Amino acid sequence: MTDRDGPGAIDDSQEFDDDSPIRDDEGPRQRTPSAEELAVEAEAPVADGDIATDVALTDREAAANDAADGARRVERRDMLRWGGRAAAGLGAVLLVTGAVLGAGALPAEPLERVEAPTSQVLPSSPLQSRVCAGPALRVGTSDGSDALALSTVAEPQVAIGSLGGEITEQRLPVPTRDDISGGAAIAQRGEATTLSAAQSLPVDVDDARGLAVSECGETRLDQWLVGGSTRTGRQSTLTIANASQVSASVDVTVHGPEGPVETVGSTGISVPPASQAVLDLAAIAPGVDDVVVRVVSTGAPVSAHLQQSTTRGLERGGFEVVDAVSALTTAVLPGVVVTEPTGIETQEGFDDAAPALRLLSLEGGPVRVVFEAEDGSVIESEGDLEAGRVTDFELEEIPVGVTTIRISADSPIVAGARQVAIAADGNDFDWVAGGQPRSGSSAIAVPPGPGATLHVVSASEEPQEITVDGRAVELGALGVHRQPVEAGSVVVAGEALVVGVGYRDASRVAGFTASPQGPTAGGVTVVH
Numbered sequence: 001m002t003d004r005d006g007p008g009a010i011d012d013s014q015e016f017d018d019d020s021p022i023r024d025d026e027g028p029r030q031r032t033p034s035a036e037e038l039a040v041e042a043e044a045p046v047a048d049g050d051i052a053t054d055v056a057l058t059d060r061e062a063a064a065n066d067a068a069d070g071a072r073r074v075e076r077r078d079m080l081r082w083g084g085r086a087a088a089g090l091g092a093v094l095l096v097t098g099a100v101l102g103a104g105a106l107p108a109e110p111l112e113r114v115e116a117p118t119s120q121v122l123p124s125s126p127l128q129s130r131v132c133a134g135p136a137l138r139v140g141t142s143d144g145s146d147a148l149a150l151s152t153v154a155e156p157q158v159a160i161g162s163l164g165g166e167i168t169e170q171r172l173p174v175p176t177r178d179d180i181s182g183g184a185a186i187a188q189r190g191e192a193t194t195l196s197a198a199q200s201l202p203v204d205v206d207d208a209r210g211l212a213v214s215e216c217g218e219t220r221l222d223q224w225l226v227g228g229s230t231r232t233g234r235q236s237t238l239t240i241a242n243a244s245q246v247s248a249s250v251d252v253t254v255h256g257p258e259g260p261v262e263t264v265g266s267t268g269i270s271v272p273p274a275s276q277a278v279l280d281l282a283a284i285a286p287g288v289d290d291v292v293v294r295v296v297s298t299g300a301p302v303s304a305h306l307q308q309s310t311t312r313g314l315e316r317g318g319f320e321v322v323d324a325v326s327a328l329t330t331a332v333l334p335g336v337v338v339t340e341p342t343g344i345e346t347q348e349g350f351d352d353a354a355p356a357l358r359l360l361s362l363e364g365g366p367v368r369v370v371f372e373a374e375d376g377s378v379i380e381s382e383g384d385l386e387a388g389r390v391t392d393f394e395l396e397e398i399p400v401g402v403t404t405i406r407i408s409a410d411s412p413i414v415a416g417a418r419q420v421a422i423a424a425d426g427n428d429f430d431w432v433a434g435g436q437p438r439s440g441s442s443a444i445a446v447p448p449g450p451g452a453t454l455h456v457v458s459a460s461e462e463p464q465e466i467t468v469d470g471r472a473v474e475l476g477a478l479g480v481h482r483q484p485v486e487a488g489s490v491v492v493a494g495e496a497l498v499v500g501v502g503y504r505d506a507s508r509v510a511g512f513t514a515s516p517q518g519p520t521a522g523g524v525t526v527v528h
Contacts, residue, residue, distance in 0.1 A: 134183030165191025182276030210319030226416030331434030466494030
């Protein structure tokens with residue numbers, strides 16, 4: 001077959017008038033259309049011009065082609081530039097492009113979406129630690145002869161809640177105080193579920209009487225203590241424990257009703273490894289009625305607690321250990337007991353012998369508080385808080401009984417609620433810390449004390465079945481469950497639960513809110 005045979009062969013109408021070779025120095029030769037070509041052109045649709053003979057139309061077409069080519073080059077450059085910045089982004093672009101280009105070759109039925117496989121990886125021997133507040137301390141002597149003296153007036157009883165693993169315990173000394181041991185550092189290795197520890201500290205000495213039950217807290221770099229006072233007759237002692245093997249440098253900030261308090265000697269406090277520091281809060285911030293303390297550390301995380309004792313003249317007014325909380329936009333306070341007014345709170349010096357809610361907003365702004373009584377009745381309140389200022393709200397309008405308090409705000413807040421026990425044989429008080437939800441199964445430590453009661457509050461808007469020591473309990477949306485418990489530990493399993501343990505008799509009140517699972521127990525999620 002020759003070039004002139006078959007489909008698409010060159011016929012005589014496509015031959016040149018002059019097919020002789022063109023020399024390099026020769027200009028273009030003019031060609032005269034044949035009669036057949038003129039006839040085809042006459043039958044074609046009429047255009048705005050003859051692109052074969054109109055130079056202007058030819059130039060416009062060439063310019064349009066150049067612009068399109070330029071645009072395509074720009075698009076290619078842009079894609080490459082984005083690819084240089086983020087290879088993953090380029091991969092996504094290529095995947096999408098491939099899907100579009102290959103769509104015609106795919107079957108008509110919908111494609112199946114496949115999730116990337118993931119797995120939860122736990123350390124081979126996860127380590128969790130908790131540090132207890134330690135013994136009740138007295139700063140100064142009872143007769144006032146030595147304001148710098150430090151002594152132990154009562155020792156705690158510690159309970160541990162664990163679902164397994166290896167548990168170790170070590171007492172942390174107070175530097176330069178050979179006769180004083182600080183709190184216990186408790187570690188759990190080889191078990192992923194949350195470690196729990198708490199201590200019970202009954203005090204009955206000449207100038208202090210009461211019961212304090214506090215959680216042994218996880219060490220943190222930033223924490224808040226809501227409670228305490230440095231007014232006359234109130235002694236507040238800050239303990240800062242460093243259970244690590246490196247030194248920590250700690251800054252302490254005190255907030256009061258007027259905002260942050262000017263302090264001296266509250267920054268750069270050195271806490272050596274495996275030791276506990278003790279600070280008299282009145283020495284750096286005297287005369288503050290309503291206190292919130294912030295503790296920030298560098299170098300190593302620490303665990304902070306605030307011990308407070310109250311005396312009014314010769315009358316002992318109670319003893320408490322305040323647990324640390326985190327500043328977040330929500331908080332739940334479980335098992336707050338609102339008691340009948342006794343009238344004692346109207347006497348001079350007894351204004352803090354009544355239930356109250358203490359709030360501090362870091363940035364200020366709206367706050368919403370919901371009080372849920374035992375009978376299911378709900379009281380809601382909204383207002384605005386000034387940034388950095390401590391505000392106490394009396395609870396005289398809240399129905400008497402056990403109340404759950406839920407707090408939400410637009411900016412981070414910290415919260416605590418004071419509950420009291422007033423009786424002829426003595427007075428006491430306790431600060432309920434604002435808690436956060438925990439999920440899964442964990443053993444909650446229950447140290448000994450009068451009338452121990454478990455409080456479980458759901459933060460979920462869906463009903464669920466939880467278990468308490470293996471017994472199923474139906475919990476409604478945002479529901480609450482309470483039951484007596486024995487000393488030792490109680491296993492609680494469920495989703496988004498805030499758990500607390502409360503204690504009470506006629507003249508003593510105490511309790512703690514269990515903190516949520518820390519990051520050391522959760523492991524990491526790996527995407528394959």
